[in-house]
Amino acid sequence: MKKEILLTPGPSQVPPRVRAAEARPAIHHRGEEFKRIYAKLHSDLKELLNTKGDVFILGSSGTGAMEACVANTLSAGDRVVVGNTGKFGERFAQINRAYGVEVVEIKKEWGGIVTPQELDELLKREKDIHAVFITHSETSSGVMNPIDKLGKIAAAHGALFIVDSISAIGGLEIRVDEWGIDMLAAGSQKALMIPPGLAFLAVGEKARKAYEKSKLPKFYFDIKAYRDSLAKDGECPYTIPVSLCLALSEAIAMMREEGFENIYARHRRLALAMRAGVKAMGLEFFSQHQSFVETVFRVPEGIDGVQLVRLVREKYGVRLSGGQSSYKGKIVRIAHMGYVTEHDILLAIATLEMVLKELGFPVELGSGIRAAEEVFLNNKI
Amino acid sequence: MKKEILLTPGPSQVPPRVRAAEARPAIHHRGEEFKRIYAKLHSDLKELLNTKGDVFILGSSGTGAMEACVANTLSAGDRVVVGNTGKFGERFAQINRAYGVEVVEIKKEWGGIVTPQELDELLKREKDIHAVFITHSETSSGVMNPIDKLGKIAAAHGALFIVDSISAIGGLEIRVDEWGIDMLAAGSQKALMIPPGLAFLAVGEKARKAYEKSKLPKFYFDIKAYRDSLAKDGECPYTIPVSLCLALSEAIAMMREEGFENIYARHRRLALAMRAGVKAMGLEFFSQHQSFVETVFRVPEGIDGVQLVRLVREKYGVRLSGGQSSYKGKIVRIAHMGYVTEHDILLAIATLEMVLKELGFPVELGSGIRAAEEVFLNNKI
Numbered sequence: 187m188k189k190e191i192l193l194t195p196g197p198s199q200v201p202p203r204v205r206a207a208e209a210r211p212a213i214h215h216r217g218e219e220f221k222r223i224y225a226k227l228h229s230d231l232k233e234l235l236n237t238k239g240d241v242f243i244l245g246s247s248g249t250g251a252m253e254a255c256v257a258n259t260l261s262a263g264d265r266v267v268v269g270n271t272g273k274f275g276e277r278f279a280q281i282n283r284a285y286g287v288e289v290v291e292i293k294k295e296w297g298g299i300v301t302p303q304e305l306d307e308l309l310k311r312e313k314d315i316h317a318v319f320i321t322h323s324e325t326s327s328g329v330m331n332p333i334d335k336l337g338k339i340a341a342a343h344g345a346l347f348i349v350d351s352i353s354a355i356g357g358l359e360i361r362v363d364e365w366g367i368d369m370l371a372a373g374s375q376k377a378l379m380i381p382p383g384l385a386f387l388a389v390g391e392k393a394r395k396a397y398e399k400s401k402l403p404k405f406y407f408d409i410k411a412y413r414d415s416l417a418k419d420g421e422c423p424y425t426i427p428v429s430l431c432l433a434l435s436e437a438i439a440m441m442r443e444e445g446f447e448n449i450y451a452r453h454r455r456l457a458l459a460m461r462a463g464v465k466a467m468g469l470e471f472f473s474q475h476q477s478f479v480e481t482v483f484r485v486p487e488g489i490d491g492v493q494l495v496r497l498v499r500e501k502y503g504v505r506l507s508g509g510q511s512s513y514k515g516k517i518v519r520i521a522h523m524g525y526v527t528e529h530d531i532l533l534a535i536a537t538l539e540m541v542l543k544e545l546g547f548p549v550e551l552g553s554g555i556r557a558a559e560e561v562f563l564n565n566k567i
Numbered sequence: 568m569k570k571e572i573l574l575t576p577g578p579s580q581v582p583p584r585v586r587a588a589e590a591r592p593a594i595h596h597r598g599e600e601f602k603r604i605y606a607k608l609h610s611d612l613k614e615l616l617n618t619k620g621d622v623f624i625l626g627s628s629g630t631g632a633m634e635a636c637v638a639n640t641l642s643a644g645d646r647v648v649v650g651n652t653g654k655f656g657e658r659f660a661q662i663n664r665a666y667g668v669e670v671v672e673i674k675k676e677w678g679g680i681v682t683p684q685e686l687d688e689l690l691k692r693e694k695d696i697h698a699v700f701i702t703h704s705e706t707s708s709g710v711m712n713p714i715d716k717l718g719k720i721a722a723a724h725g726a727l728f729i730v731d732s733i734s735a736i737g738g739l740e741i742r743v744d745e746w747g748i749d750m751l752a753a754g755s756q757k758a759l760m761i762p763p764g765l766a767f768l769a770v771g772e773k774a775r776k777a778y779e780k781s782k783l784p785k786f787y788f789d790i791k792a793y794r795d796s797l798a799k800d801g802e803c804p805y806t807i808p809v810s811l812c813l814a815l816s817e818a819i820a821m822m823r824e825e826g827f828e829n830i831y832a833r834h835r836r837l838a839l840a841m842r843a844g845v846k847a848m849g850l851e852f853f854s855q856h857q858s859f860v861e862t863v864f865r866v867p868e869g870i871d872g873v874q875l876v877r878l879v880r881e882k883y884g885v886r887l888s889g890g891q892s893s894y895k896g897k898i899v900r901i902a903h904m905g906y907v908t909e910h911d912i913l914l915a916i917a918t919l920e921m922v923l924k925e926l927g928f929p930v931e932l933g934s935g936i937r938a939a940e941e942v943f944l945n946n947k948i
Contacts, residue, residue, distance in 0.1 A: 190592070197593045197809055208810065209590035211571075212578045212762060214886055245628050245764055247805040250787045262784075285784040375806060381593060383626055383764045383808030403643075403666045403784065406631045424628040425756060427764030427808065428578055429589065505595055 190503040193534055195325035195353055195480055195521040196376040200433070204379055204525075207436035208429045215428050221420045223435050228416070230438045231386055234355065234446060235370065237362035239390040242412040245427045248352035251371035251385035253281050254407035255319070255348045259369060259393055261401040262286035264316040267308060267345070269300035269336075273326035273510055274350055278319040285402050290315070296327040296513060297473035302335045309343035316396075317346035317368075322354040326510050328482030328519060329475040330358065337366030346396055352376065355386070356441065357453045357479040357523040362388045369393040377453070377479060377523040379440070380433040387412075453478045456522045456531050459561040463535035464520075466557035467542065467549045472517050479523040484516065489545050491515035497544070502537040531558055571884040574915055576706035576734055576861055576902040577757040581814070585760055585906075588817035589810045596809050602801045604816050609797070611819045612767055615736065615827060616751065618743035620771040623793040626808045629733035632752035632766035634662050635788035636700070636729045640750060640774055642782040643667035645697040648689060648726070650681035650717075654707035654891055655731055659700040666783050671696070677708040677894060678854035678863075683716045690724035697777075698727035698749075703735040707891050709863035709900060710856040711739065718747030727777055733757065736767070737822065738834045738860040738904040743769050750774040758834070758860060758904040760821070761814040768793075834859045837903045837912050840942040844916035845901075847938035848923065848930045853898050860904040865897065870926050872896035878925070883918040912939055 192199050200208075213220050224243075231241045244250055256278075260266065263286060268279040270293045279289045290312050292300050300320060309315060318340040322333050333349055340347040346368040351360055357377030362370055368390045375382035389397075389409055397409060405411075411423040441449060457478040464471070464483050472482040485491035492515045495508045509517040520534050535554040542549045573580050581589075594601050605624075612622045625631055637659075641647065644667065649660040651674045660670045671693050673681050681701060690696060699721040703714050714730055721728035727749040732741055737758030743751055749771045756763035770778075770790055778790060786792075792804040822830060838859040845852065845864050853863040866872035873896045876889045890898040901915050916935040923930045 192593055192595060194595055196806060197595060200593045200810075205590040205592070209586040211586070212573055212581045212756075214573060214575055214578060215763070217886070245626070246631070246787060247626050247807070249805040250627065250631075253787045281786045284786045284789070373806075375593075375809075381808060381810035382596070382806040383811060405662045405665045406627060406634045407787075408665070424630040425577060425754075425763040426628070427762060427811070428756075429581075429762035430764060430808070430810075505598070 188503045190505065191530055191533060192505050193520050193522065193530060194505055194507050195519065195523065196373065197382055198376055198379065198521060198523055199525040200381055201379055201437070201440060201525045203440065204433045204436045208381070208433035210432055213428060215426055216421055220428065223431060224422070225420055227431060227434060227438070235360050235362045235388050236364065237388050237390070239362065239388055240413060242387045242389065242409055243422065243426060244385045244387065244407065245383065245424070246385050247382060248371060248373035248385050249277065250407060251373070251387055252278060252350055254387055254409065255369045255371050256281050256285055256287065257402045257404040257407055258409045259346055259348070259396040259400050260285065260287050260316055261399070263288065265290065265312070265314050266317045266319060267292065267312065267315050269318070269320035269331060270294065271299055271321060271327065271329060271331060272296050272324040274321045274324055278321070278350060282319070297329060297475070299329050299331045299475045300336065302332060302339055305336055306339045309339065309345065315343065315345045317348050319348045320350070322349050322351040323358060323477045323479055325353045325480055325519070325521065327473060328477060328480040329473050330477035333367070334361070334365045341366050346392055353479060353523065356449070358477060359450050362390065374430065374434065378434065379437040379524040380430055383427045383430045384434060453522065455565050456526055457481060458565060459531050459558040460520060460522055460534065462557040462561045463531070463554035467539060467554040479521060481520045481522065482517050485518060486547050489547055491518060494518060494541060494545060497541045498537050501541065504533055504537045506534065528562055569884045571886065572911055572914060573886050574901050574903065574911060575886055575888045576900065576904065577754065578763055579757055579760065579902060579904055580906040581762055582760055582818070582821060582906045584821065585814045585817045589762070589814035591813055594809060596807055597802055601809065604812060605803070606801055608812060608815060608819070616741050616743045616769050617745060618769050618771070620743065620769055621794060623768045623770065623790055624803065624807060625766045625768065625788065626764065626805070627766050628763060629752060629754035629766050630658065631788060632754070632768055633659060633731055635768055635790065636750045636752050637662050637666055637668065638783045638785040638788055639790045640727055640729070640777040640781050641666065641668050641697055642780070644669065646671065646695050647698045647700060648673065648693065648696050650699070650701035650712060651675065652680055652702060652708065652710060652712060653677050653705040655702045655705055659702070659731060663700070678710060678856070680710050680712045680856045681717065683713060683720055686717055687720045690720065690726065696724065696726045698729050700729045701731070703730050703732040704739060704858045704860055706734045706861055706900070706902065708854060709858060709861040710854050711858035714748070715742070715746045722747050727773055734860060734904065737830070739858060740831050743771065755811065755815065759815065760818040760905040761811055764808045764811045765815060834903065836946045837907055838862060839946060840912050840939040841901060841903055841915065843938040843942045844912070844935035848920060848935040860902060862901045862903065863898050866899060867928050870928055872899060875899060875922060875926060878922045879918050882922065885914055885918045887915065909943055
């Protein structure tokens, strides 16, 4: 017998009551019941994102929402800055280039972040920058860029500020209007606790104006169709993944029961416990800029990182992630986003202790768990 | 107490065991179990579509797959023919125009189809046509275009043949290679019996060559990413809707138990019974070109079509569809695709009998049902 838990940065665990909601018999996406749910999802998402602007729901992965950010605001030949701090920053650059947009990259070694100062300096040097694209929580390296500070700098230079919060939404606070985020992409299968298949856009006034000038072709991701259909009939322009919307509705009901502020505090508490455990096991963090939805450590010298992740999964049913691209085998990523509690942190640390020991790393059994327990006992949030 | 059934052309009913599969705990989209399921889905879909070419699975509505057909094969300024026989033919024209492609329309009154002869004549007149786009089952009017005959004509004139089989797949036979379909879009929430959120592409050799010359920008719908990721790792390039893939896997298992040929025979038998019932009630068909996945009748003189559909739903829990656009209130559409049996046909006819009677239409109670029962008793397929 094996129990399994997913501690991967999407898909993440889906609560039983959310899965039950997803499994309801089909309802029609243009019927009254669905329209009520759909309207409520939009107002809930606005509250969660702290925006008075528009919110749209797409039937796609987060990448589709990222593409929507490009296709709805720009024209071929426009110049943009992309903060490339990992795989998903890289993706923003790729999407822009696929559309003939000129990209000026702030490319960091994985583990690094874009600082307000360097963005300001770059925008002073580079002229005619239409938009600044950046990743909020970069799950390839576990870092969080300082979204709350970068938006004002982009605005001061007349550039749109466009953020990928795909893995941040629901786990990290997002204040779209206050932070000057003009357009934001978010995903369903991370801290929002539902399976993959929905993506979200927040669109502010400046992005809406940029839309009017944008000449890039688009159809499925054209935000005007979503806005018009919502305004006219309270509907989606194309058939939305209905069962995932029912799941999201239930997930947000759970989030409201806990309280958005309490959820962010839970993610912080779990992250601090995980880090204390990782540190106590004698492991080294990959970055000093870690977000509260993920912990990433370097694979110790002499240990095979691929084997480490495999053994934790095969022997104990805990699915962690290894490194991607050139970091394959060199880092281990533990996501703690969404439907996670003390259980998940304790199981991740304990199973890592056993496997590290088995692989010859000098870890004292119980040391990581002891450190995590101390955090839980002393952080009574 | 009210029981409800969906007889709408997507979303359609989802079998309980498919809903149970969708509600399984999350599994990782890059894990071994999912890769096995994902590989099997591709080979199953190839068999269902009768193609040796490529098949790709997208996380989007069918419209996304239609857009992929345009963006992957054409360049701005190219000329195409669109067979516009209803709302979804119209959509192919809109997508092409959104991408700067010049559209020559064969626009028919709703209820009409594109004949091989008129396509041939048009292609003789119009030069430099890159592609012919057409809808297989056009659910806005209930017709089926003669896909099996049109492909050869497009090919004879050197044009790609691109088909929207979104509402046909799983209910109507599709022979991609034999019929000369170069690229095909299909959907999940119709006869494939799962909720909305997945779409499918079949891509033949000629479309693959057209891809190399296509200059339209694309990213999320770029088929090269799907092909490369499948070939390299057996994976999806972006996070696929995992729970919907699990649902599809179960739906296809059910389809195999019944047998693809038997499924098409069932759709034909149910359609014949529905039509016999509709005719016996004294109603008039909207078109002589009806597909076997839908029956569409004209609302009789003096009856309010919107009220008719509403009463059948509110009083008896049977959801039919009214007409769209200028046919609102003028036609009633009964979809019988996917998870439908004699139950659904009998309930649709019986509830229509009662509501028509109530609205003053001179229907003999039981007459529609009698006609349908005779079809069932005499069509022992």
